[in-house]
Amino acid sequence: MATGSIRRGRFGALPWIGPAVVLILVMVVWPAIEMIRTSLHEIDQTGIAKGWNGISNYRSLIHNPDLPQTLVRTLLWVSIVVVLTVLISLPVAQILHGKFPGRKVVRYSIIVPWAASVVMTATIWRWILDGFYGILNRILQDFGILKDPIDWLGNPNSAFVFLMVVAIFVSVPFTTYVLLAGLTTVPDDILEASSIDGANGWKRYKEITFPLLRSALLVSAVINLINVFNSFPIIWAMTGGGPGYSTDTTTTLAYKISFRDQDIGQSAAMATVNFAIILVFISIFLKVSKWRETSE
Amino acid sequence: MKKSTRRVAFSASLVLAATGVVGISLPVAHAATVNLTMVAADYPGDGKTQQAQWDGLSKAFTAANPGITMTVNVVSWDVIDDKVKTLIATGKTPDIVNKGDYSAPAAAGLLYKASEMVSASTLADIVPTFLNNSMYNGTAYAVPDLASARALFYNKDILKKAGVTKLPTTYDELITVLSKIKAKNPGVYGYAVPMGPEEAQAEFSIWAGGNGGRMYDYTAKKWTINSAANIGAMTFLKKLNDLKYIEPNPAKCDRTACAQTLFAAGKAAFINGSVFLPAWLKANGGAGINLGSGSFVHGPGQEAVTLGVQDYFTAYKANGHQAEIQKFMDFLYQPANYADFLTAAGGFIPATKSAGAVAAKDPALAPFIALLPKAIFYPGDIATFPAVKGALQQSVGLAVTGNPAKVLGDIQKKALAAK
Numbered sequence: 001m002a003t004g005s006i007r008r009g010r011f012g013a014l015p016w017i018g019p020a021v022v023l024i025l026v027m028v029v030w031p032a033i034e035m036i037r038t039s040l041h042e043i044d045q046t047g048i049a050k051g052w053n054g055i056s057n058y059r060s061l062i063h064n065p066d067l068p069q070t071l072v073r074t075l076l077w078v079s080i081v082v083v084l085t086v087l088i089s090l091p092v093a094q095i096l097h098g099k100f101p102g103r104k105v106v107r108y109s110i111i112v113p114w115a116a117s118v119v120m121t122a123t124i125w126r127w128i129l130d131g132f133y134g135i136l137n138r139i140l141q142d143f144g145i146l147k148d149p150i151d152w153l154g155n156p157n158s159a160f161v162f163l164m165v166v167a168i169f170v171s172v173p174f175t176t177y178v179l180l181a182g183l184t185t186v187p188d189d190i191l192e193a194s195s196i197d198g199a200n201g202w203k204r205y206k207e208i209t210f211p212l213l214r215s216a217l218l219v220s221a222v223i224n225l226i227n228v229f230n231s232f233p234i235i236w237a238m239t240g241g242g243p244g245y246s247t248d249t250t251t252t253l254a255y256k257i258s259f260r261d262q263d264i265g266q267s268a269a270m271a272t273v274n275f276a277i278i279l280v281f282i283s284i285f286l287k288v289s290k291w292r293e294t295s296e
Numbered sequence: 297m298k299k300s301t302r303r304v305a306f307s308a309s310l311v312l313a314a315t316g317v318v319g320i321s322l323p324v325a326h327a328a329t330v331n332l333t334m335v336a337a338d339y340p341g342d343g344k345t346q347q348a349q350w351d352g353l354s355k356a357f358t359a360a361n362p363g364i365t366m367t368v369n370v371v372s373w374d375v376i377d378d379k380v381k382t383l384i385a386t387g388k389t390p391d392i393v394n395k396g397d398y399s400a401p402a403a404a405g406l407l408y409k410a411s412e413m414v415s416a417s418t419l420a421d422i423v424p425t426f427l428n429n430s431m432y433n434g435t436a437y438a439v440p441d442l443a444s445a446r447a448l449f450y451n452k453d454i455l456k457k458a459g460v461t462k463l464p465t466t467y468d469e470l471i472t473v474l475s476k477i478k479a480k481n482p483g484v485y486g487y488a489v490p491m492g493p494e495e496a497q498a499e500f501s502i503w504a505g506g507n508g509g510r511m512y513d514y515t516a517k518k519w520t521i522n523s524a525a526n527i528g529a530m531t532f533l534k535k536l537n538d539l540k541y542i543e544p545n546p547a548k549c550d551r552t553a554c555a556q557t558l559f560a561a562g563k564a565a566f567i568n569g570s571v572f573l574p575a576w577l578k579a580n581g582g583a584g585i586n587l588g589s590g591s592f593v594h595g596p597g598q599e600a601v602t603l604g605v606q607d608y609f610t611a612y613k614a615n616g617h618q619a620e621i622q623k624f625m626d627f628l629y630q631p632a633n634y635a636d637f638l639t640a641a642g643g644f645i646p647a648t649k650s651a652g653a654v655a656a657k658d659p660a661l662a663p664f665i666a667l668l669p670k671a672i673f674y675p676g677d678i679a680t681f682p683a684v685k686g687a688l689q690q691s692v693g694l695a696v697t698g699n700p701a702k703v704l705g706d707i708q709k710k711a712l713a714a715k
Contacts, residue, residue, distance in 0.1 A: 244547060245696075260690050
């Protein structure tokens, strides 16, 4: 009787989620299957499929001399950029949450790096950092900090640092806004009550605001994780993964294997491995955050 | 009632999704019209793209051949390989391609032979040297569109200021000259060495060739990227780098945006330039450069060489448009139309005998045409050349700042593994 009163249609919720399901199937699942299928095929230099060839593409990928250092670099790239992005966004969100004159202007202006095309931002940074004509060298030389100009993107180490700076620069706005949305859900009355009970600012943040921010923090971290891992345009526009392979991540390496080494099959294998890595990243991340939730 | 609404909603949403996703226009059948598609690389010319020239030619061709239309897509050199490859891999193979290599599709059996692409009379007009460089397994699978040769260009004013009166010919002489230039011209790099991804393979070939080295050994049928001569040439460049006679980070220095731009700004004394360099300088702020040219330097006991580069038209069999392709190619090689193409491309060496006879009287081109018989060319007829070219572009520049033997050894490994 109870089940009968809430009558379900034959399709349940399907009519309402149907379009989304179809879109996901066509735009996400099918390309992923196609990618995995390609990684198991022999593809010749011109792009023609020659038939199945088992795991031989994965075997050449494992023997790719550029793979080990690229994997390590990718791990550094993702962890450093995501952690610093969140660490910077937390205080920025807190400031924007406070009331001060001109808050609206500041809130809008912080969207700019996010709203601007990433390729454009990266290209502008490339010219700021240019060894011959860059404005950064000009400024540092005018202030007498540098004697000779430095080719910031020519040295693998400084290039990688600046790539991370730009990645953080374009990730902070989104993260800040997610955290800002989280902050608005923290009830004022609890904060008021705690200050009446004598909690100081830092204690209020640590004991009340931060724990309540957890879900916003989780969302922003996971989305950043995916975005930063898959980030192609920043690296491609600023260094092209170079000099050599010294600033490649696995994402740009997949492109280079395909279009420089002319090996589409191995490139698909790299892309499949990327897919697996990001799935592992996310599941570990979600596990860890769930585990925290239950332990408290 | 509820149920049926749901069902309607479900099917409606499916249809919506389907039309949204598969929102492609259905091919419209034209009874008599054949549309040829072509992808062409954009030659530098006078700073404008070649799209206008190709569109004009297409229009004239359709007027002369009703029933055949042309769609020419002009793309830049740094993306054309990727673009063509993507088109082929996704089943949208173009009919004609104009770019710098042909061996991989020839080996895969995708191409019409040169004798199928153009009529016998047009083929007979192509310069034999260039046609010989268009072979795969003894058959020509491409028709050369034009060629270029490289020469050592220099800034006369910088050399004069340094008191250099004679061009260097050997490694030792070059070191002496560059040290004088560095002493007298602060802020000027002696030699601009573009080993960035844009065209590192050219710079590598020139230096390696001057030391007696080649990319490929035709007798042994084997890539020889890390031969002793090639390592020696890169070791010499590394010496120039350590002495700060060349620009910093050559592995990042692209030909156009870096090396030629430095030269145009009067910040580099020497550069390996192509026939079109003088025209490029005029269009890009280097009109005031007091330009001279000569031969490249060579290693001990070696001879000076130049690099000849030729590009190609290739025709793909995928759409079966052989007759139409031949009509268009013959139309393009008609002297007046071909002259337009050369003009739009800007200062190259023609690939036909008839146009070559005219060009030989051009004082700007004549010295380069004279150099061509001694020129070394890329091993463009080897099927794995595109992959080796890609590997060179990506990392050969690091040999100049790092360990030449190791860098070249790694590229050699890739070359041998390419299939």
